[in-house]
Amino acid sequence: NAGVTQTPKFQVLKTGQSMTLQCAQDMNHNSMYWYRQDPGMGLRLIYYSASEGTTDKGEVPNGYNVSRLNKREFSLRLESAAPSQTSVYFCASRTPAGENTEAFFGQGTRLTVV
Amino acid sequence: TQLLEQSPQFLSIQEGENLTVYCNSSSVFSSLQWYRQEPGEGPVLLVTVVTGGEVKKLKRLTFQFGDARKDSSLHITAAQPGDTGLYLCAPMNYGGSQGNLIFGKGTKLSVKP
Numbered sequence: 001n002a003g004v005t006q007t008p009k010f011q012v013l014k015t016g017q018s019m020t021l022q023c024a025q026d027m028n029h030n031s032m033y034w035y036r037q038d039p040g041m042g043l044r045l046i047y048y049s050a051s052e053g054t055t056d057k058g059e060v061p062n063g064y065n066v067s068r069l070n071k072r073e074f075s076l077r078l079e080s081a082a083p084s085q086t087s088v089y090f091c092a093s094r095t096p097a098g099e100n101t102e103a104f105f106g107q108g109t110r111l112t113v114v
Numbered sequence: 115t116q117l118l119e120q121s122p123q124f125l126s127i128q129e130g131e132n133l134t135v136y137c138n139s140s141s142v143f144s145s146l147q148w149y150r151q152e153p154g155e156g157p158v159l160l161v162t163v164v165t166g167g168e169v170k171k172l173k174r175l176t177f178q179f180g181d182a183r184k185d186s187s188l189h190i191t192a193a194q195p196g197d198t199g200l201y202l203c204a205p206m207n208y209g210g211s212q213g214n215l216i217f218g219k220g221t222k223l224s225v226k227p
Contacts, residue, residue: 004156033215040123042202042219043157058214090156094215099145099164101206103215105156 002026006091006106013081013113021076021109023091031094032074033058033103034066036087043090049074081113117141120203120218128226130192135221137203138185144207146186148177149217151200157217162206193225 007022025032030051035043035058045058049068063085065077074093078085088110094103119138127133137146145164149157161170163179163186170177174197176189190197200220 031215035217040219042120042200043217045214045216048215059216092156092215097206099162101147101162102159103149103157103204105158107154107156 004091004093004104004106006089006109008109009107010110011112013078013111015082015113017081018077018079019081020078021089021091021111022073023075023106024073025091025093025104026072027093027095027104028071029093029095029104030071031096032068033092033094034064034074034076035090035092036060036085037090037108038087046076046089081111083113085111086113087111118203118205118216118218120201120221122221123219124222124224126224126226127193129194131225132189132191133193133223134187134189135201135223136185136187137218139205140184141205142183143205144183145205146179146183147204147206148186148188149202149204151202151220153199157200157202190223193223195225195227198223198225 004025033048034046044060047066049055052071088108091106092103147162148160151157166181166183168179174191202217202220204217
């Protein structure tokens, strides 16, 4: 089982360039999430999608857009990258809400904006 | 917006020592989860505590949910280098949508041999 797959694993961008981070899950989960992780800041939620066709802003959505292409795929787009967006980005999917819910994470995309 | 505080932010100890880390909030939660993130990896679920006052054990790790379901602690007995990582707590609320999976800032633990 692949679980949650993120591509690319590493990326260097110049300020002002655009790019899309890809995420796919093969666990048939409805909910998917994008986070960024900076030193000392834990995981901060950028956007989430509770089901196919819906997306909502998280804690730090500015500078990002998302697309829930289908149930499997949830992409994150940086239209005009800035050095402040240098971070490690994690995608996650989650089983239905309740006591047994569990989030599964990809291995991250390490993005540097110069 | 719920405020979630984890303490300490950093902890560096020797192998064999005991430690406790905390996750505190002013809000009441349906349940609370603890995740561990090893260097270079995504977080992995360790446990979910559901009932106020509940204690769960996972080998040398003991998790407790506060009586009022506003806080939780994680105690590690005889820490080992393999326990090194970032420990994150995530509160759960079952009402409403399943969005907003929010984490605390975490406790970064380093266990030296």
